[in-house]
Amino acid sequence: MSDDSVTLIEVGPRDGLQNEPGELPLAVKQQLVEDLADAGLTVIEAGSFVNPTWVPQMADSEALFAAIARRAGVRYTALTPNLRGFERALAAGADEVAVFAAASESFSQKNINCSIAESIERFRPVMAAAAEAGLPVRGYVSCVLGCPYEGALAPAAVARVTGDLLELGCYEVSLGDTIGVGTAGSMRALLTELLGAFAPAQLAVHCHDSYGQALANILAAVDLGIRRIDAAVAGLGGCPYAPGASGNVATEDVVYLLEGLGLATGIDLDRLIAAGEHISGFLGRPSGSKVARARRSAG
């Protein structure tokens, strides 16, 4: 990855759809994943192997992995909270898996029902099994710029869990501003701390646009050398028309930002917009991407 290109990690089919009301037909999800690969995305988080009781939207992940026509050069990844989930992901043919921890103790307890330290221990067997199977593992850290229960987080707390995940064997850690409260100022403070200990290539950013700050935060990260960015086509995961919509930043809008900075993404924006409008149609609402809406309006 050269310094003047950026890899987008498309999380719409998983982090996006997981937070949309209702369950979509398998064929619609399959089409979405295939459309995204056709648009040039090279890393697509397609599903999640968690207990379907907790996340019914992802109950069909096995079937989805079986259905999608794989495109060469694309990694189809999955979230795996534990060894059982990893085994399902491996059997389904995931190219990469991800584990997730939180930067805040309260969020860890409420979201995954254990302490941060316990969550790290829980990942050890997953890491061992992944190493044996030869699958790369990505780490997520949530609430890096603020927690709904604890408010602002100390960058040192984020550095600790990031270091734990990298030490466990994750090849990179995706820093999640889960509730979207971060600003360019807090993003810079966090990354300045982290880049004192880790290489830019070990870090990705995962911004939600709840407060409209996602692109500014991504700009701040890119300025500091980050070249791996999570995003969700059409801003999936939060309806653009609902008060307090808290979806992921829209991949289309990130592509527009990055290309404007002279950073290559390898993505065909028109095809990406079409993919986003297609899935938004199934969800019964316009695309959450402003670029998509502006392009459509400009005819």
Place this chain on the structure above:
Amino acid sequence: MSDDSVTLIEVGPRDGLQNEPGELPLAVKQQLVEDLADAGLTVIEAGSFVNPTWVPQMADSEALFAAIARRAGVRYTALTPNLRGFERALAAGADEVAVFAAASESFSQKNINCSIAESIERFRPVMAAAAEAGLPVRGYVSCVLGCPYEGALAPAAVARVTGDLLELGCYEVSLGDTIGVGTAGSMRALLTELLGAFAPAQLAVHCHDSYGQALANILAAVDLGIRRIDAAVAGLGGCPYAPGASGNVATEDVVYLLEGLGLATGIDLDRLIAAGEHISGFLGRPSGSKVARARRSAG
């Protein structure tokens, strides 16, 4: 103005409402302007003295200036395209006026029906009358990062008209990304050119959020030393729910960005959000500010 504070120029009552469908009762506009001053805005563009045939939404600007209870320390400003407009603004008691030119010849012709050079000549009598009356004059330049007819603009073309307006006697020039196509990359290129010729204090930025890039563009400008930023409460001027909504950047979201960067704005965000929700209610839609919607959703 110290380096760690920013002045926001609130353009909602003029640039915002001018682009909203329908005409609001005078009392509603008066309440909006007064609410904005109460929230801490110190420069409020309250109206426009243009031909009411062209902009019926602004036909009541005299009445509005007469109605508003003035708050000490606040400048109530108005747009004045020509001497006739200036005389009306002066009689109405405007504290400051603004003239507007375009960076693109095509836009100038289609928007104000004359060439850029002719528009500058047309402003001379306004400048002379304003100097005599002791009123400061602000200059607007539209389409600085792109024109709907000509596409991308050369920074040198923007520098030319900016220089013309400053030479005429404008105390600052507001650089308008009228159609919102700019990116942090093009904003940086433009400002790098302009700051070779003009001081940061002579320049303001005026970003529209059509492509979702406004906050990233403002961050780019602030990083380069710009400390005067136009914004419209609730993102007035474009319905957040309409495809291709192309409103001004929401003042609330700019305040959130700036305070996060440690830049003081002097604005009470809660009061500002309330002012935006109030006017949005009259327009029959939720606030176009993501910060407002997120705060409301968080309870």
